[in-house]
Amino acid sequence: MKRLIGCALLTLGSMQLMAQEQKSELRLADEAYARQEYALAGNLYGRVIKGKPSRAPMALLMKLAHCRRETGYFGEAANWYAAAVQRPDCPAAAYFAYGEVLRNLEAYDSAKVQYARFNTVQADSLALKAAALRGCDSAVAWRQQKVTLNNLGVLKELNTPYSEWISGAVKKGLLLVSNGYRKMMLNDGAEANPVTDKRTFQPYYKAYVYQQYAQGNSTMYLEEMLPKVLDKYRYHIGPSCFNRAEDTLYVTVNEQQRPELQQRKGPIQGRRRLMLYYAVKKDNVWSPLAILPGLNIDGFSTSHPVISGDGGVLYFVSDRPGGFGQADIWYSEKQADSTWGKPVNCGARLNTVAAETFPTINEEGALYFSSQGHPGMGGYDIFRATGSRDNWGAPVNLKAPFNTGADDMGLILKPNGYEGYFSSNRPGGQGSDDIYHFTDAAYFTGGRPGDGGTTGGQPGTGITQPDLAGGKPGQPGTTGTTGTTGTTGTTGTTGTTGQKRTPTTEELELIRELEKLRFLYDFNSATLLPESKKVLDYVTGVLKQHPDWKLMVLSYADSRGSEGYNINLSALRCFAVIDYLGGKGIDVKRLYYMNLGEQFLVNACKDGTPCTEEQQRQNRRSELKVIY
Structure with a gap:
């Protein structure tokens, strides 16, 4: 964002004019x-102060620093706070804000x-100070123990110079919120000059749907979500969620009327609140958007809806009275008449004196959210x-690389349990908030993929495998019971059959016939080859004829690359087989x-041993073990 630049005026008359103009700018700044x-x-404020913080009123200096912090210019904000703390009239709040x-x-x-x-005697401020100090100590340790995620990177095809994040998953794609697509020619056309939000000098957000390219599916598209339903609304739209049947939409929308203004001595006060709306699809036609009854409250924001898997609980974010801090996560239960019940705070385990927001549900019984109040990086x-509801265990920080000193938010896992997304304004991105993508079986560990990936009390908690008598098929005597996934623990499930x-x-x-099958892969790939899919179609038929059988998928890599990398790559090959069988109608709870x-290795191609590519290929394989 470019600073506004004033012209230098040299005459005495011009200097007087500048003084009058400065007063006008100060009033405009205070009102904004x-x-x-x-x-x-x-x-x-920058024009008023003109780079002379030692002579600027402290109130202006603090406001300018706060503005830079709120718009993500942390380096500039630090410079202004550094100037403030050097002055004798520095308020106590400046030290905390600088920290x-x-x-x-x-x-x-x-x-x-x-x-x-x-220094403060205010209880909430003391709690924030204590959490911040613990967070600093933890962050140093977490950075030293940083887990390396497989294939973590900026998702270039979805990021712009502005802001994007993924807010949820639907059957055929992902739900996005962005202010960078409005000039693009999508299903509702393009906007040559979208309205700009003066909070950020960026366009207002809209909700979008993205279908990612998948093997065997050549379509990859980005489109505005339900433009006939949402396009009449100005200002910010999103995030949103659908129920499981995808016939009811819940979406965050800015208040459409002008914010309430109070004229007092001084600047105009005003703030545009967020509200929850909903729409219903009947006979393939969506109803007009309407305010969701019972959950919104006048004068306070209600936003960020996410619904439980069974559709019985709606979680959301609100700054309404009765909370613990700036913004809390609340919930409402669906009533017998399909209305939503009285909102209830999710409790002090989740919520703090600071802000909690961006809730998501990736596996039933687990809530992901972002917080400024729990100890963090x-x-x-x-x-x-x-x-669930107001009964939660202690929140676990996902640590690095998911978290940094910047804002990290909105973690979404695909149903396969190992591929996911989150957003961050950390250095190295393409814009303000960028979408990051990862495919990694090591971090979200434990449980069958169909059970949502993470089943322990925190990510990285391993659990034991089913006992495979004889272990690897064809090699009696090996146990094969400790298949690890890099640095974060073991994978699999407890296999009581x-x-x-x-x-x-x-x-x-x-x-015996099934256990002789072998599926090969290209180098550094977890993509199933066409011949493998044909064989798995046969396996699908067998499993459907024997519904009491379960199947263990064992996957391997050749010896090239590090041991940790090959462990993760072989995990992705396991998931490729499981994803395919699940897509063919096999209950993934039967798959380990x-x-x-x-x-x-099936041959002598160890590290440093000369081998042909075909010999290396024989080691890049998946095999099957039937559990009955």
Whole structure:
């Protein structure tokens, strides 16, 4: 965002005119600040101060620093706070605010110095100070223990110089919120000059749907979500969610009327609130959008809806009275007449004296959200908590690389449990908030893929595998029970299969036939080849004929590459097989996996041994073990 630049005037008359103009700019700046138009106010304050912080009123200096912080210019904000703390009239709040932006910049030792200088008797402020100091200490340790995610990177095809994040998943794609697509020619045309939000000098947000390219599916498209329903609304639209049947939409929309204004001595006060709306599809036609009854409250924001898998609980974010801090996560239960019940706060385990927001549900019984109040690395950190309604376990910080000193938010896992997205304004992106994508089986570990990936109390908690007597098919005597996934624990599930029955002679022959199958892969790939899919179609038929059988997928890599990388790559190959069988109608609760990396090579192609590409290819494989 460019600063506004004034012309230099040299004559005495011009200097008098500049003084009058400066008063006008100061009033405009204060009015913009009161409306929370921080980008506009920051530029105006910058013109008033003109780079001379030692002579500027402290109130102006603090407002300018706050504007830069709110618009994500942490380095500039730090410079203005640094100027403030050097002055004798520095308020106590400046030390805490300076510590916050230093934490945003991951200067944790310097941040601790400023937090220590912050003295207060206010209980909430003391709680924030304590959490911030713990967060600094934790962040240093977490950065040293940083987990390397497989294929983590900016999703270039979806990011713009503005802001984007993914807010949820639907059957055929992903739900996005963006202010960078409005000039693009999509299903509702393009806007040559979209209206700009003066808080950020960026366009207002809209909701979109994105269908990602998949193997065997050549379509990849981005389109505005339900333009006939949403296009009549100005200002911000999104985030949103659908129920499981995808015939009811819940969406965040800015208030459409002008915000309430109060003329007092001084600037105009005003703020545009967020509200929850809904629409219903009947006979393939969507109803007009309407305010969701019972959940909104006058004068306060209600936003960020997310619905539980069974459709019985709607979680949302609100700054309404009765909460613990600036914004809390609340819930409402669906009533017998399909209305939503009285909102209830999710409780002090989730909510703090600061802000909690961006809730998502990726597996039933687990809530992901971002918080500024729990100890973290800086800005908004992503947390995971297990429970429901107002009964939650202690939130777990997802640590690096999901979290940084910047704002990290909106973690979404695909149904396969290992591929996901989150957004961040960390350095190295393409715009303000960027979408990051990862495919990694090591971090969200434990449980079958169909059970949502994470089943332990926190990410990285391993659980045991089913006992495979004889382990790897064809090699009696190996146990094969400890398939690891890199640095974060073991994968798989506890495999109690109930009372075993003795298979018939014909079934034993069929089992031996299945366990001789081998699916090969191209180098550094987890994509199923056409011939593998044909074989898996046969496996699908067998499993449908024997619904009491379960299947263990064992996957391997060749010896090239690091051991950790090969472990993760073999996990992705397990998931490729499981995804395909699940898509063919096999209940994924019947499917288990072991990612064995470069263990059990079928030939002598160890590290440093000269081998042909065909010999290496024989080690890049998946095999099957029937559990009955």
